Amino acid sequence: MITNFIFLFIFLFAITVFSLNLRKIIRNINLGIDVDRSDNKKIRLKNMFRVALGQSKMFDRPIAAVLHLFLYVGFIIINIEVVEILIDGIFGTHRFLAHYVNNTIYNILIGSFEILAFLVFFSCIIFLIRRNVIRLKRFFSKEMTSWPKTDANLILVFEILLMGAFLSMNAADGLLQSRNIDHYIIAGSFPVSQFITPIFSPLSSENLILLERFCWWFHILGILGFMNYVLFSKHLHIFFAFPSTYYANINNLGQFNNLQSVTNEVKLMLDPNADPFATPSSSDDNNSKLFGAKDATDLNWVQLLNAYSCTECGRCTSVCPANQTGKELSPRKIMMDTRDRIEEIGNSKQKDNKSLLGDYVTSEELWACTTCNACTDACPIDLDPLSIIMDMRRYLVMEESSAPTELNNMFSNVENNGAPWKFSAADRLNWTKIN
Amino acid sequence: MDLLKVKKMSEFVENGEKPDILFWVGSAGSFDERAQKITRAFVTILNKCNVNFAVLGEEESSSGDAAKRAGNEFLFQMQALMNIEILNSYDVRRIVTTCPHSYNTIKNEYKGLGGNYFVQHHTEYLEELIDNGELSFNNNLKGQKVTYHDPCYLGRANDVYDPPRSLIKKLGVTLQEMPRNKRNSFCCGAGGAQMFKEAEKGTNEINIVRTQEALDTKPDIIATGCPFCNTMLTDGVKNISENSAKVLDIAELIAECL
Incomplete structure (x- = not known):
């Protein structure tokens, strides 16, 4: 009985901490400015199903896609097992579901959990090899400092341990079943763990029960811990990929x-009837509405949601023409910086003197972008680093007038001659005359 | 070259006539020496097909694309609103342009500011002329090997991948794709107003990387559909190995086969 209460307490504690931290993240995302994405619900749903649930963009890189699919399907399906574990934990039952579903169905369920657990195990090992032995280039750019690398490896090791515990638990359970130990009802098929059984068979039944219980607790505590870890990790994409693709x-x-605030001003400027001495109606929101973005709070909430959803896979950076020719810009770094900065803002009690632009992202990075959209196209969950780059460029130009000199020349040419070069509008048809 | 027949929108109005399409020449097409040749080639085709088209002439102004991508939203919207006013005053419905940057901006970004037009890239329009039986060509270029570079603002930005390719194939040439093509195409380095500034410090130039990739297919001709890409790739070829391949717009390829 006492273990049931301990379990229930731990479970409720984990859930509480999780929801408190999740609420912090949602609060941080809401620090962003508003943007209306309530339109086209059908298209958005379809996009979410195709890209997040259907993993359609992952398959541009088939090896990673297949391995990832194992993890993804494994994650979802094996969590059905977690439901049973939770019920068993709270009510002190054992293999609760086996009492309620048909034997064959239960066998199929447990059997498929085992196969998926093995595939997850296998994929994680390959992923670890790719990161640490083959050392794929995109996992080693400048922004992949020690924490992002550790984060990625931790998750993989964690999953390997969890799957190992799950399979060991079943192996011990299977042995106990075959020894007709009380409480261990005959249920489940063990296509994978049967291969571990011979290792455990010399153990006494008492030790086997101990082992089975240990693995059971390790597995469920691991999952509860993992759930809480995810909120501080790049792994948050397992939840946030869905809203990110929906609001993409x-x-x-x-x-x-088109910036609406600019439209209002430009229309006023072009309107011959406008009173030049009239007090602009929007003067009071001057400090709240910048042209462009200086800090993470000047970005909109979808961009901030994007930052929390980024898995740091680096597909964006690996196709970025600026990055691939040695420039400072890395779209992945833009996403990671944005998340770090909004976390920093959310956690600090008072305003600091830092900002996303300047303290995290340099103007050199921003000016290297060709706006070619390779990054946004490559992102497996439709994140949009380009929009963040653009918003910061807008700030540099419209609030700080600090564009590179050549661009300022281009601007004045457009203003004065209606062309980015120094040619007169009167010469626009010169091309008809040359032979 | 024969004299080109070009009429301005204002002349149409004076005569109480209406053109079928408006050809948006773009600033590059109007002023850049290399791009002027593309403009001339396209108009040569339009003339050959007796298309009833107009240009804005002195009334055309920068689409604002470069200003917008450089972060100057003010200047962009000023340009856009001025252009929209002119286009709407002529009741323009249909625009064809040889510049993917104008194409993208006018098609996607003007509509939120009151400019709704049916906008086509010249390759889309030429495809239509062929389908309607108004355009056909000889096999002057037969046997040539052509590789095609997707302009970002035509391809990824607007999903136009097929019309340029289908036109190239109809010329009887061999189309040799680069390893990175269509969605995966690699930028020429000019977009986002990079055309007007020096590149940031790096280990290589974007246009050199892309041109090398194009040259690796051993083409006679590198074809593209954007005046900026054309400049970047032409510079690239000069830099890597002069005269190893010609860089031509699809309009120029077709003009050679009329």
Whole structure:
């Protein structure tokens, strides 16, 4: 009985801590400015099903995609088993589901959990090899400092341990079943763990029970711990990939947003009837509405949600023409910096003097972007680093007037001659005359 | 070259006529020496097919694309609103352009500011002319090997991958794809207003990387559909091995086969 209470207490504690921390993240995301993505619900749902649930963009890189699919399906399906573990833990039952579903179905369930657990185990080992032995280039750029690398490896080791515990638990359980030990009802098929059984068979039944209980506790505590760890990890994408793809930009990639605040001002400037001495109606929100973004709180909430969803896989950076030719820019770094900065803002009691632009992202990075959309296209969950780059460029140009000199020349050419070069509009048809 | 027949929108209005399409020449197409040749090639095709088209001439102004991508949203919207006012005053419905940057901006970004037009890239429009039986060509280029570079603002930005390829194939040439093509195409380095500034410090130039990839297919011609890509790749070829391949716009390829 006492173990049931301990279990229940730990479970409720884990859930409480999880929801408190999740609420902090949601609060941080809501520090972003508003953007309306309530349109086109059907298209958005379809996109979410295709890209997040259906993993469609993962398959641009088939090896990673297949291994990832094992993890993904494994994660979802094996969590059905967690439901049973939770019930067993709270009510002190054993293999609760076996009492309620048909034997064959239960066998199929446990059997498929085992096969998936093995595939997860296998994939994690390959992933570890890719990161640490083959050392794929995209896992080693400048922004992949020690924590991001550790984070990635920790998750993989964690999953290996969890799956190991799950299979060992079943192996011990299977042995106990075959020895007709009380409480261990005959249930489940063990296509994978049967191969571990011979290792455990010399153990006495008492030790086997101990082992089975240990693995059971390790597995469930591991899952509860993992659930809480995820909120501080790049692994948050397992939840946030869904809202990120739902709220993703569904327009043509080439379409950048038109700043409404600018439209209002420009219309006023172009309106011959406007009173030049009138007090602008929007003067009071001057400090809240910047043109462009200086800090993470000047970005919109979808961009911040994106930052929390980034798995740091580096596909964006590996296709970025600026990055691939040795420039400072890395779209992945933009996403990681944004998350770090909004966390910092969310955690600090008072305003600091730092900002995303300047303390995290340099203007040199921003000016290297060709806006080619390779990064946004490559992202497996439709994140949009380009929009963040653009918003910070806008700040540099419109609030700080600090564009590179050549671009300022281009601007004045457009203003004065209506062309980015120093040619007169009167010469626009010169091309018809040359032979 | 024959004299080109070009009429301005204002002349159409004076005569109480309406053109079928408006050809948006773009700043590069109007002023850049290399791009002017693309403009001329496209107009040569339009003339050959007797297309009833207009240009804005002196009334055309920068689409604002470069200003917008450089972060100057003010300047972009000023340009856009001025252009929209002119286009709407002429009741323009249909625009064809040889510049993917103008294409993208006018098609996608003007609509939120009151400019709704049916916008086509010249390769899309030329495909249509062929389908309608108005355009056909000889096999002057037969036997040539061509590789095609996708402009980012046509390809990834607007998912136009097939019309340029289908036009190239109809010329009877061999189309040799680069390893990175269509969605995976590698930028020429000019977009996002990079055309107008020096690149940041790095280990290599973007246009050199892309041109090398194109040259590795051993082409006679590197084809593209953007005046900026054309400049970047032409510079790239000069830099890597002069005269190893010609860099031509698809309009120029077709103009050679009329």
